[in-house]
Amino acid sequence: DSGVTQTPKHLITATGQRVTLRCSPRSGDLSVYWYQQSLDQGLQFLIQYYNGEERAKGNILERFSAQQFPDLHSELNLSSLELGDSALYFCASSVGGSGANVLTFGAGSRLTVL
Amino acid sequence: DQQVKQNSPSLSVQEGRISILNCDYTNSMFDYFLWYKKYPAEGPTFLISISSIKDKNEDGRFTVFLNKSAKHLSLHIVPSQPGDSAVYFCAASALRTGNQFYFGTGTSLTVIP
Numbered sequence: 001d002s003g004v005t006q007t008p009k010h011l012i013t014a015t016g017q018r019v020t021l022r023c024s025p026r027s028g029d030l031s032v033y034w035y036q037q038s039l040d041q042g043l044q045f046l047i048q049y050y051n052g053e054e055r056a057k058g059n060i061l062e063r064f065s066a067q068q069f070p071d072l073h074s075e076l077n078l079s080s081l082e083l084g085d086s087a088l089y090f091c092a093s094s095v096g097g098s099g100a101n102v103l104t105f106g107a108g109s110r111l112t113v114l
Numbered sequence: 115d116q117q118v119k120q121n122s123p124s125l126s127v128q129e130g131r132i133s134i135l136n137c138d139y140t141n142s143m144f145d146y147f148l149w150y151k152k153y154p155a156e157g158p159t160f161l162i163s164i165s166s167i168k169d170k171n172e173d174g175r176f177t178v179f180l181n182k183s184a185k186h187l188s189l190h191i192v193p194s195q196p197g198d199s200a201v202y203f204c205a206a207s208a209l210r211t212g213n214q215f216y217f218g219t220g221t222s223l224t225v226i227p
Contacts, residue, residue: 002157035217042118043158043203043217056214090157099209100146100165105157 003027004106006091012112018079021109025072025093031055032074033103034066037088049074050097078111086113117141118206120218128226133191135221137204140185144206148215149178149189152201161202162189194225 003026013019025032034046045058049068060066063081068074078085088108094101119138127133135149145166150158164171164178164187171178177190191198201222205215 002159004157006157033215040219042116042120042219043205045214045216048214058214092157100163102148102160102163103205103215104160105150107155107157 006106010110021076023074023091029093031094031097033092035090055097081113118216118218120221124222126224127194130193133194135189137187139206143208146207148205150203196225199225
């Protein structure tokens with residue numbers, strides 16, 4: 001157990017729908033990152049939050065949004081889902097928001113869009 | 115644009131021999147590198163890191179080598195064990211611009227008993 005908790009583990013939904021993925025960071029970590037891993041792809045960085053504020057943005061689609069709450073958990077909202085959004089979504093956390101941090105990953109949420 | 119590349123999707127090695135996993139990057143601003151290991155149905159777990167001020171970092175059976183001029187790093191596992199069978203990802207970051215880590219596509223290592 002890495003200490004990073006992601007729910008749900010699996011999610012099957014239809015095109016056009018909206019889903020929310022949830023992440024609780026490891027205790028003491030202030031920074032949360034979201035990554036997407038599609039088939040045969042590396043981990044694509046989506047977005048980073050540090051202590052409630054957006055710190056960095058990657059290849060996140062406009063249909064996707066995220067936030068980090070005062071208790072430091074984070075949610076990734078995916079809307080108007082398309083078949084191509086089917087992927088593993090990983091959340092990671094780190095102590096700091098910059099510098100030589102190590103990311104600790106959760107087990108991922110597998111999203112299937114039919 | 116893939117800034118971190120792992121050109122070997124898979125690698126098979128006999129138990130006890132050396133495993134060498136390679137990673138190339140294109141961004142000269144990258145100065146901090148990590149290797150992660152991933153088992154099926156689990157998230158990636160941190161293995162070893164190296165900063166650009168070093169060219170080698172060792173932790174037990176795992177050694178990472180960094181060649182800045184070639185923009186290349188490698189992970190050596192000696193001796194390889196069946197439990198090392200997993201997907202290995204390299205990741206790179208430019209510390210001055212924050213904590214955005216760029217990951218490679220991974221190399222699936224199989225250690226044959």
